[in-house]
Amino acid sequence: MGFLFGRKKKEKKHEVISISGTQLCDLLTKAVSLATEDVEAKCYSTGPEIMFEYNGNVHFMGIKYDKKRAKTEKRITFSNELMTVYIDKQSFSTVEELRMQATIDGEFLSNISAGIIVAPEYNELL
Secondary structure: OEEEOOEEEOOOOOOOEEEOHHHHHHHHHHHHHHHHHHHHOOOOOOOOOEEEEEOOEEEEEEEEEOHHHHHHOOOOOOOHHHEEEEEOOEEEOOHHHHHHHOEEOOEEHHHOOOOEEEOHHHHHHO
8 A cells, every 4th residue: 555645545456357268369350450450551560469367477469560571562551471460489370370279378279268367458349
């Protein structure tokens, strides 16, 4: 507890939500559509990573877009062949491939029915 003007103030609790592996992939699918819009708008931004916790370990997932190759080839529109999705150090061509083949702490993502902890802001996207 901290003090504010001599009075005890309540510290905010860190709220989190628990989701499944499928819901986590749904978040990544939405991130892919946002990345597509960014590339189409020529800003080549792929947005922030999704950080989550599972079994007490912190993990990251997100999108990589080969911006160098896109600029070299003067690509104006989004190209799936230049995009990969990843979870920790595992890379995949599509979200569906990630959903079926990725593992977290020795478990296939597709088999995780609950217990993936994310920030409550992601709830709006689910």
